Amino acid sequence: MNWLWRLKVPAKLQHFLWLCFHNALPINTCRNHCNMVASPSCTRCSSPIEDILHCLRDCPHSRELWFRLNMGHYNNFFSEFDVKVWLHEMTKSTSSILFITGVWYAWCWRNNTKNLGSTLVYSRCGAKDLFVT
């Protein structure tokens, strides 16, 4: 785990990655297990299970983010099933800073998106320059 603390990113992102690595994010499968929510499903896309990889990578909304960041071309980006391997391999890539920022942004986006009927409403999380049109 020392590799994580050597990353040249703000401490809050290191801490966030540590939470991801230890499966400690309050995603709906964990929240459901603790009786904090009625369902483990994804509130953004209604997938029956929101696990950490679904939340950060595989949800259609997160996938859109990764394609916009042009990260889908990395080998095994969307096929790796072990979140620890995925995080570690991508933080060693030449685009590690973009990846870490993208993971953080995906988490913020998930938390700031509310499903109002069929309309997804997004409120900013401070990464306003991430999407360049």
Ligand SMILES: [Zn+2]
């Ligand atoms: Zn989803």
